[in-house]
Amino acid sequence: MNAGAGISTYALYREEPSVSDPEFFHIEDIKSRARLFNWSISVHSHPRMYQLVYVRSGRVRARVDGREYDTEGPCLFTIPSSVVHGFEFERDTTLGYVITLSRVLLADDQFRGGSDVPEELRNGAQLIHLQGRESEQQFIDQTMQQLVNEYRNNEPGKQKLFEHLLFSLLIKLGRYLEVPGDPRSQDHYGKRYQQLCELIEKYYRDHRPCQYYADALCTTPIGLNRACKAVSGKSVGDLIQDRLALEAQRMLIYSSAPVSLIAYELGFSDPAYFSRFFKRRVGASPSTFRDHRENH
Known part of the structure; x- marks a missing residue:
């Protein structure tokens, strides 16, 4: 363990x-x-x-x-x-x-x-x-x-x-999860979206910009954002922030680590900025979110 x-x-x-x-x-x-x-x-x-x-x-x-x-x-x-x-x-x-x-x-x-x-x-x-x-x-x-x-x-x-x-x-x-659409576009955008998600999974704590992911996938930020929006309806920046917010929620729910430590673990140099980021993405401050989950 x-x-x-x-x-x-x-x-x-x-x-x-x-x-x-x-x-x-x-x-x-x-x-x-x-x-x-x-x-x-x-x-x-x-x-x-x-x-x-x-x-x-x-x-x-x-x-x-x-x-x-x-x-x-x-x-x-x-x-x-x-x-x-x-x-x-x-x-x-x-x-x-x-x-x-x-x-x-x-x-x-x-x-x-x-x-x-x-x-x-x-x-x-x-x-x-x-x-x-x-x-x-x-x-x-x-x-x-x-x-x-x-x-x-x-x-x-x-x-x-x-x-x-x-x-x-x-x-x-x-088959239960497929969305109708143009097969060729779906195949192209879907593969690029999948590659992006795998890179985000590796580097989301580093807060790397869209340009980094575009360079890694041999495309442009515009092309990468187009693929993301075609598959998920979100931009590259949204996906990165969603992944950070998801990990923050996991850590708040399943660990007793202080909010400041969670902020540093997720690559934020300023816990206050992390709290603002979290409230903007989730709708509640980290401490309020944790208290609500513990009481429900």
């Missing part, structure tokens, strides 16, 4: 990261893991792991990236790396699976077969409801069972077939 910033980080919940993490994939049923912890998985994160949490049946209360959900299966949560999350499952009745894989594997072109997993699915925490989608749920159930079989059996080609099955599942889920 890594207790940095007060948020527990694990490879799997309550398991230490392994030196083999970059090649890691894992699947298990919810019951096997949840009953070890009284059906309550406290908030934590996986810095290098991506998870799919499939609740086939039963009720679940979830905290994902500062949001709270109270729903029932069938549904599926996507949990990108470093997203803080926790679950309370309905005791003894919840059925489903948790898939964990390395984010390196998810980004690998060979694994993805030359196709892009939608950016919203890769980098955004999603709740996908499956009620009333019998054919989709049947596909997911069958694919999950095949994944379990491949994971448990040491047959020739195990890893390749597991990856193939997993990617087919991600394609199916990605």
Whole structure:
């Protein structure tokens, strides 16, 4: 466990990261893991792991990236790396699976077969409801069972077939998130937007300007902003500030660090400026935001 910033980080919940993490994939049923912890998985994160949490049946209360959900299966949560999350499952009745894989594997072109997993699915925490989608749920159930079989059996080609099955599942889920539009423009802008998001994830604490990201992606600030607005409706500056505000909210909710320390951790040299920035983006001061979350 890594207790940095007060948020527990694990490879799997309550398991230490392994030196083999970059090649890691894992699947298990919810019951096997949840009953070890009284059906309550406290908030934590996986810095290098991506998870799919499939609740086939039963009720679940979830905290994902500062949001709270109270729903029932069938549904599926996507949990990108470093997203803080926790679950309370309905005791003894919840059925489903948790898939964990390395984010390196998810980004690998060979694994993805030359196709892009939608950016919203890769980098955004999603709740996908499956009620009333019998054919989709049947596909997911069958694919999950095949994944379990491949994971448990040491047959020739195990890893390749597991990856193939997993990617087919991600394609199916990605269809729920696609937005109609011109395919060529979407493909071009979507790829550039995805590359930008990956760079922002690395450097958002450095407060680098739009010109830096444009240079890194061999384009101009105007072209980069055009791609961002086509995909997300936001500018490059908005995306950087959104990422800073999101991380600030995570740290305020899940750690007891002073506001001044959080400001310095996020690259602000002046805590007062950080407080103004936070209030402008979130609508409340950091201390008011933290107090409100602790009392609700």
